Amino acid sequence: MLPFARVTIIGLGLIGSSIARAVRQHMPTVRVTGHDADPDVRARAEALGFLDDVADTAGASVIDADLVILCVPVGAMGAAAAAIAADLPHDAIVSDVGGSKASVIEALRTALPQATIVPGHPVAGTEHSGPEAGFASLFHGRWCILTPTDDAPEAAVVRLRAFWEALGANVEIMDPRHHDLVLAITSHVPHLIAYTIVGTASDLEEVTRSEVIKYSAGGFRDFTRIAASDPTMWRDVFLNNREAVLEILQRFSEDLTALQRAIRWGDGDTLFDLFSRTRAIRRGIIEQGQDDSRPDFGRAHE
Numbered sequence: 586m587l588p589f590a591r592v593t594i595i596g597l598g599l600i601g602s603s604i605a606r607a608v609r610q611h612m613p614t615v616r617v618t619g620h621d622a623d624p625d626v627r628a629r630a631e632a633l634g635f636l637d638d639v640a641d642t643a644g645a646s647v648i649d650a651d652l653v654i655l656c657v658p659v660g661a662m663g664a665a666a667a668a669i670a671a672d673l674p675h676d677a678i679v680s681d682v683g684g685s686k687a688s689v690i691e692a693l694r695t696a697l698p699q700a701t702i703v704p705g706h707p708v709a710g711t712e713h714s715g716p717e718a719g720f721a722s723l724f725h726g727r728w729c730i731l732t733p734t735d736d737a738p739e740a741a742v743v744r745l746r747a748f749w750e751a752l753g754a755n756v757e758i759m760d761p762r763h764h765d766l767v768l769a770i771t772s773h774v775p776h777l778i779a780y781t782i783v784g785t786a787s788d789l790e791e792v793t794r795s796e797v798i799k800y801s802a803g804g805f806r807d808f809t810r811i812a813a814s815d816p817t818m819w820r821d822v823f824l825n826n827r828e829a830v831l832e833i834l835q836r837f838s839e840d841l842t843a844l845q846r847a848i849r850w851g852d853g854d855t856l857f858d859l860f861s862r863t864r865a866i867r868r869g870i871i872e873q874g875q876d877d878s879r880p881d882f883g884r885a886h887e
């Protein structure tokens with residue numbers, strides 16, 4: 586039996602449109618309704634045809650939903666939740682896909698005090714955004730972390746787990762604060778480092794004017810992919826996961842200082858030992874089948 590019959594997606598960008606496409610592929614009888622605050626995005630989503638209905642207002646989009654997933658930037662979660670409050674059916678489950686969890690849970694709880702809320706985060710994405718960027722296989726073999734609070738009914742968590750598993754994801758349950766710390770090191774700080782290195786290179790104007798473009802087939806190119814990620818989404822992630830990001834950054838800058846010292850004093854053993862350890866980590870990731878460096882990754886491949 587399907588976990589839900591009528592799913593509403595609010596926010597029709599990369600993640601929202603990927604969920605809609607994946608539902609259509611894996612659960613074709615489920616009706617998917619969508620809404621986006623931007624009328625241009627609504628029109629593009631309608632033309633792309635991955636939804637059964639596009640609603641002009643948030644309220645109209647949820648009127649008979651049994652699952653509502655908020656797929657907007659984390660700083661907009663509170664406003665998106667407030668916009669559905671008056672029309673949300675009392676037995677609907679509300680979820681989200683935000684990249685940080687503690688502050689999103691607070692915003693959703695404040696806007697929807699009576700609702701059944703099961704927050705989520707599919708750990709899968711690309712540097713692209715908008716409804717054209719989504720694709721149905723985005724969640725295949727990837728983690729989706731659910732961070733239910735203690736008062737969430739077990740039955741709601743079980744249904745949402747079944748939903749994500751039907752889209753091909755592996756589901757893990759995590760405490761929201763632990764999620765925010767783990768994602769700070771695995772996703773948020775790596776993005777900050779990429780934004781910094783590309784920004785630094787572009788500030789060194791006489792180098793970048795031609796050389797950066799000319800020689801960017803190397804390591805720098807990988808940083809530019811990450812640094813091309815959506816500015817609104819990432820601004821919101823850093824403002825909403827401030828404590829965990831600052832804690833990890835403190836540790837990172839201490840480790841960077843240690844490397845600086847090793848280079849200054851010609852301590853090759855320290856450098857070699859670290860680089861050997863990190864190479865083993867990369868090889869472990871590939872052995873587990875989680876290598877994203879295949880050339881087609883991040884492109885629509887439905």
Ligand SMILES: NC(=O)c1ccc[n+]([C@@H]2O[C@H](COP(=O)([O-])OP(=O)(O)OC[C@H]3O[C@@H](n4cnc5c(N)ncnc54)[C@H](O)[C@@H]3O)[C@@H](O)[C@H]2O)c1
Binds near residue numbers: 597626
């Ligand atoms: N991009 C990724 O790699 C990735 C991965 C996992 C989770 N996430 C999370 O998914 C969420 C969406 O990210 P995305 O990459 O799909 O972004 P996106 O920019 O592609 O799409 C976001 C959409 O939300 C709409 N929107 C903004 N405020 C709204 C509101 N109040 N009501 C209705 N619509 C609104 C925008 O118009 C836009 O179309 C973010 O919370 C992000 O943290 C992103």
Ligand SMILES: O=C(O)C(=O)C[C@]1(C(=O)O)C=C[C@@H](O)C=C1
Binds near residue numbers: 683684708709710771
């Ligand atoms: O692959 C990418 O481009 C991503 O940045 C995806 C990524 C990540 O850091 O792994 C980005 C943000 C998320 O919330 C989840 C996944």
